[in-house]
Amino acid sequence: MKIIVNIFLLMLFSLPAFSQETIKLYPGKAPGSESWDWTEKETSPFPNNRMLYNVSEPVLLHYPAPKEKATGTSIIVAPGGAFHILSIDNEGIRVAEWLNSLGISAFVLKYRVVKSQTDNPFAELMPLMQNKDKLDSINAPVVEMAKNDGIEAMKFVRSNAVKFGLDPGKIGFMGFSAGGTVTMSVMLSAEEKWKPDFIAPIYLYKKAVLGSNMPKKETPIFVVVATDDSLDFMPHSVELYLEWVSAGHPAELHAFEKGDHGFGFAPRGTTSDMWTKNFEFWLKKRGLIPQ
Template sequence: MKTNITFFMLCFMFLHHAAQAQDETVKLYTGKAPGSENWTQQEAQMYSDLFKTDVVYNVTAPSLLVFKPAKGVKNTGTAIVIAPGGGFQSLSITREGTELAQWLSAKGITAFVLKYRLVKTESNDPAREMMDKLKDRAAFEKSTAPVIQLAAQDGNKALQYVHDNAARFGIKKGQIGIIGFSAGSTVALETVLYTPSEIVPDFAASLYGGPSAKLLTTPVPTKKIPLFICAASDDQLQLAPRSVQLYNKWLEAGQSVELHLYAKGGHGFGTGKQNLPVDSWVQRFEDWLKQQGFSN
């Protein structure tokens, strides 16, 4: 009996590991990324007890984790770049990255999880180090500001890669979007508002983002860019009002926009399960994608 239990546990672990694996990894730059050529920190991944999920930190070589449409599933021709959050100190790579990519893959959508550049972490616990840094908010924002621009550059590079390789992945031009969580939402909005016109996303999504005053006052492009916004009112970082401001910005520009603001869910809910209505946000996202013509 013990042998059978061990066998089934090993099978489960193998299948779980297989589900986590992406199809390929793409480096976004040949050689060192411009603007951070002198960085020497080493990229690492760990389970954060504070965030209750896996995080990646010290990213110096930006890359894309590619998840093609699952076998047996019709390719919709849609592609989505996913920018995880983490305060530009780390990336919530599972709950705001690979799990969503797997879900999109099962829907026939090609997903690209973006690992963008981050502020250097000195310890082996980026989440707790970030919380310590936040005690001096001014210093935290000063150290983060230049890295935000590098991360935005990585977002642009990711979209350029998807456009350049659309035919190889069976992606249709006009069906390339981006979704960002928290800090990743800033990366996503930077690509929408400041990217060269030929690679501006065709649609975008912002999950519990905290767009800066600059992003909230920059004019929305004239190109039609439907926007999906989702957050929770009890966000510990008190960012929910920023989602409302972003909604109003898109609405006033005559753009298509949809807002889901849940009573409970906190910050960083991602694909985690809390047995709350917020758990269903991904189904609402699917409904929206179908309504906009980006999913079957």
Template sequence: MKELLLIFLLISCYTLPAQRIINLPHEEAKNSTWENPEKQYMSDIWQTEVVTNVSTPTLAYFQADPEVNTGVSVIVAPGGGLYALSIESEGNQVAAWLTQKGINVFVLKYRLVPTGEDGVADISTLAEKNPAKIGEEVAKVLPYSIADGLEAINYVRTNASELGVDTEKIGFMGFSAGGAVTMGVAYNYSKHNRPDFLVPVYAWTDAMPVQTPKKDAPPMIVICASDDPLGLAQGSVDIYNSWLRSELNAALHMYSKGGHGFGMREQGLPSDSWIERFYEWSITEGITVHAE
């Protein structure tokens, strides 16, 4: 038993590289007050590790092994309805996979809706009794969440030399509500905080409606499942079509099954390998070189 435990610990250490926490500069929110501190816990409702009550945006930097480091970096925004962050399956586990391919990862904790002790319970209750309230609260905070995303790009690009990343290969990937942040970044960047590629994964287009992209919008790969119970498949198709109509570089992977929030969870479905399709796309686009 002790031998098995030692092997597990060694594998865990290899799989997830050491992280560095970076506090991001940010404008104080004028219409939201966080009375409860940031909290990380295992949600029995969602059956995954979550973070709630984020009032100060941070980046957790997972640096690729120097032997395979490509200089490419991805800022990853986990989902959770802006009431929580699915920090493991849509954050840390994504980082563990990508860093082995030589891609540096910055997991973004963007600002969330202030909640009680259990933000997942709060949004779950509202979804049953007062779903309109969710939209009202999200609308207050989302502009700050997007600002956090833009600041994350600005920070990584400004400090690229110290961080060991390429200033022209900084991407943004987001899941669900993090996908809304991703598209908010896509529509609001300036010269210095423009992402070099975009990866919206089952993006929440109700929170961030599809818009006409900028003329210099970066290449993008859209990922979703047709059976998404929140109806996000159509929004993902609309995002893709908006790039296509503007004659911009875009790819779409729409799985027939996968549901919502699959992230890095294994379901025994083709959607389990979405991250491999992203990696292949990044090689095809000349963003990433193949890691030996």
């Protein structure tokens, strides 16, 4: 009996410190994809880095901050993947767990992506990465859906902020690569009342961003990219930064010398590894988490 109790206790204390709830963004089929009947799938082409594809049902994965650390600040996190896959671990769940450690509640957004024709989404995507105009054409209908999923995510979090013990005026949105495109599309397309209070686009693809309505209230932005980005996305971040400054909004840009594309939450031994520390310090200076 003692052995059984000890095993139970070991299992109990081995459980992750972060709980997760899955929240549907629409009561039925998501508008625009009512005919989609395929099933979400998962692949792991890299160790400890799962990718999702054929995502047809947009949801939020809620990672609440531990009660003893909770600050009331929350961030919606949009993983990247060229609108064909979602880098759910490196640019989603691990980011959420790190935000939890800072006292920030996180909502990982699984937005709709292009249907893969095979079970090897990377093999399909790689040739398209060399022809961004063709990729943009294929992605266009889904970018619109993903933007709408992001706006629905903002509506849900702000409308339910008090229920979750969150500050409705401290809701951020951050995204990586295609997730950065979603982040900026939400910011520039949503009604004023549903716009995020602060944003952090990480190595975003700006060409596909939808909308042009700058926020009326002061909205700080934290922009991150690597100068050696192999997809040539560095100018996209610089251009966005300059636009934000010109509009009179607080803006900060970190263009690291090394890091390539897709560093996310995976250390690479380059200067880009510091982005999380920089972001944490920025959050503190903006009063979003304690000093």
